[in-house]
Amino acid sequence: MISHKYCQQKRTIEAIIGGSCTSNELRSFLDSKLIKEINSSDLKMLVYIGDNSLNFPINELEAIWLSSKKLLRKFKRIRVAIVVNDPHQTAVSLIYCSYIDTPFYQIKVFSTLSLASQWLQL
Numbered sequence: 001m002i003s004h005k006y007c008q009q010k011r012t013i014e015a016i017i018g019g020s021c022t023s024n025e026l027r028s029f030l031d032s033k034l035i036k037e038i039n040s041s042d043l044k045m046l047v048y049i050g051d052n053s054l055n056f057p058i059n060e061l062e063a064i065w066l067s068s069k070k071l072l073r074k075f076k077r078i079r080v081a082i083v084v085n086d087p088h089q090t091a092v093s094l095i096y097c098s099y100i101d102t103p104f105y106q107i108k109v110f111s112t113l114s115l116a117s118q119w120l121q122l
Contacts, residue, residue, distance in 0.1 A: 001018055001020070002016070002018075003015070003018070005034075011044060012046055012120065013034065013035065013044070013045045014045075015045060015048070018053050019050075022055055022056050023056040023060040030064075030067045030070075040075070042077045043078045043079070044079050045078075045080040045081070048113075049083070050086075051086040052088070054089060058095060062099055071105075072102065072105060077104050078104065078106070079106045079107075080106070081107075081116035082110065082116075083113055090111075094109055
């Protein structure tokens with residue numbers, strides 16, 4: 001399950017991934033109306049991944065990346081800060097980062113909200 005909102009003050013999408021999230025739910029989130037309605041050349045996302053939340057095989061990460069990459073058709077630059085505490089979710093997030101193949105889409109994994117916010121310049 002993914003809950004998300006757009007924080008106007010920070011100009012950032014804040015998302016919480018909890019429960020048991022499938023790869024289809026992640027791709028639906030990336031294609032959501034909320035993201036489509038943002039009128040900016042830059043997109044910032046702060047994503048919290050709860051313990052044991054990602055419920056899909058690792059080999060589906062590439063398909064999620066290809067869905068994510070399509071956002072570059074709308075935005076010139078994308079920065080995503082992922083905040084995780086669970087070692088398994090951290091590993092999955094770092095593997096996902098290995099698919100990034102463009103400097104216009106940046107993703108970093110953090111263990112604290114403070115460091116993630118600094119990197120996003122919030």
